[in-house]
Amino acid sequence: MQIVVLGATGLVGRTMLQLLVDRDYVSGDPLLLTSARSAGKKLEFRGRELICREVHAEAFAGVDIALFSAGGDPSRTWGPRAAEVGAWVIDNSSAFRMDPGVPLVVPEINGDLIPASACSGGTGGIIANPNCSTIQVAMALAPLDGLFGIREVQVATYQAVSGAGQSALDELQRQVREQVSGGPAEPSAAASAHFPRAMAGNVIPAIGSQLPDGSYEEEAKVERELRKILGRDADLAVTCTAVRVPVASGHSAAVRIVCEQPVDCQAAVRSLAASPGLEVAGEPHQYLTPREIAGRNEVHVGRVRRDPNDERALLLWIVADNLLKGAAWNAIQIADRLAAGAPK
């Protein structure tokens, strides 16, 4: 199969490339595409150096699967063109997620939306990879929705800086080094190109642009994408406060759900532990932290407890590697399914 990675030099692009290394269906070299600025950069794949090329109109001819992670604008420009010439585009940007004609897929939850005939030649299309925080929350909520019928979801996130890309991560490291060295006293609220305020030793309740109602893009994504993934309408009330924390990798979320019926903690834990791609952190009352789950594909659920004030409400602590299940791993899982449906 012919595979393309668009945005190959980014954090998610490089992570996807690493995951492609041991895919049987990737026989030749993936085609690595980037913006003009990154063209010419070299990345290793199975011990060989591959050179990144600038994306262009003819690049998608003959391509089976195109993994996009270059941002919304490149996705809007190249996604439809790639699909038109027969490629299946797995898009990490938010460009098509809420498009009614585009499936928004977390394979463990709604993998049946991935067309079985995907790679039988000729047809292509776009499949959207959801927002990183949304994926891990959806993973934990899907089995509970089946058990208890969820009516309300309240989310507070603790999001890692890698979600904002390599240059944001570099900026965090720079700020941390500056703090440690006791260098020139920087203003405590100093913004940078990557963060609206100082990020080292701070938390910032603002991810993405602010919308007219006062919420931020990231929060709106969680609210609407969660509904779409769970196949629910406006009857599922989702509220989110999204906060960036000075953690390199690994998103956490403190989540409260209110259900149609009284919740049973033990049943919840059994159901979570039995769900593919989910792990319950030891005893239901235990938990894992972002630094502990770095590099793991699973979503980890801990601190499962009933709301002391409401027999219909459950509290959860959900942690996942935002670059893996939150982005690259979820995309590769979709690619795996597409490849499995392809003619041998």
Next chain:
Amino acid sequence: MQIVVLGATGLVGRTMLQLLVDRDYVSGDPLLLTSARSAGKKLEFRGRELICREVHAEAFAGVDIALFSAGGDPSRTWGPRAAEVGAWVIDNSSAFRMDPGVPLVVPEINGDLIPASACSGGTGGIIANPNCSTIQVAMALAPLDGLFGIREVQVATYQAVSGAGQSALDELQRQVREQVSGGPAEPSAAASAHFPRAMAGNVIPAIGSQLPDGSYEEEAKVERELRKILGRDADLAVTCTAVRVPVASGHSAAVRIVCEQPVDCQAAVRSLAASPGLEVAGEPHQYLTPREIAGRNEVHVGRVRRDPNDERALLLWIVADNLLKGAAWNAIQIADRLAAGAPK
């Protein structure tokens, strides 16, 4: 007036001592008391060096106000004795907070519980200073409770390491330096005497000991102390997830409240902005971060927005310096009121 500081060498003790410097009612030197371990340490006050003494039974004779910040056990041992000999004990520990006979005071909210006759000679007593996260949440909720009648409160905290004391802060700095220097690869989940997991570049949803129902002490404190401060019963449903973040100073809280009646954002902001000790961060949709509010006495409320799914629900972002309004400043405010009621 004769003032005592018990636990003078701790973070909160030292902050209280600094705040005492410009109190008119402190004419002489405060008496600085500590454990045996810290006795002999020297602290500066108004340009002079004061020597810390080990706390002992006779230390409280003739004392008007005793500021306690040495932990629960010393408070339980010395609080009643100091009160018995006529001192007013302002206690930062959790030892007496839920004692029905002890007022739990945030002066702007329930300062009327501070006895007016406090220092008229002879009588003494104990006044409890609330938990740090609870104080800042209570400050924001009190005016809103008056406006809309709060029924439910859901809190997710982002708590600074200084809340765990100077040695925890030192341990965080050590871990950060180790990360920056790329020193010996420490296990990602390494616990220490101060944190149950690695703290640098991590978040930990566990503050204090774990209770049988799976919640942690810090969460239970927020839940029950909030009710007591707001003068509410079990009819106020409070739920909290308390999380330690790698921030030196400044607690943040993402809070959702559900009220008896539909909320009006503009009315909420007006009421908050008009409340003593509260500041609304610019436009209602703006916010401040912990690093920005370090050293300030006020509680800062930002990101005031209506829950998109519930006309009775309001979302808030509440930030305060946990060593000041969350501890030392609130205690000194209580001392100020006691001193104001004293005979000249």
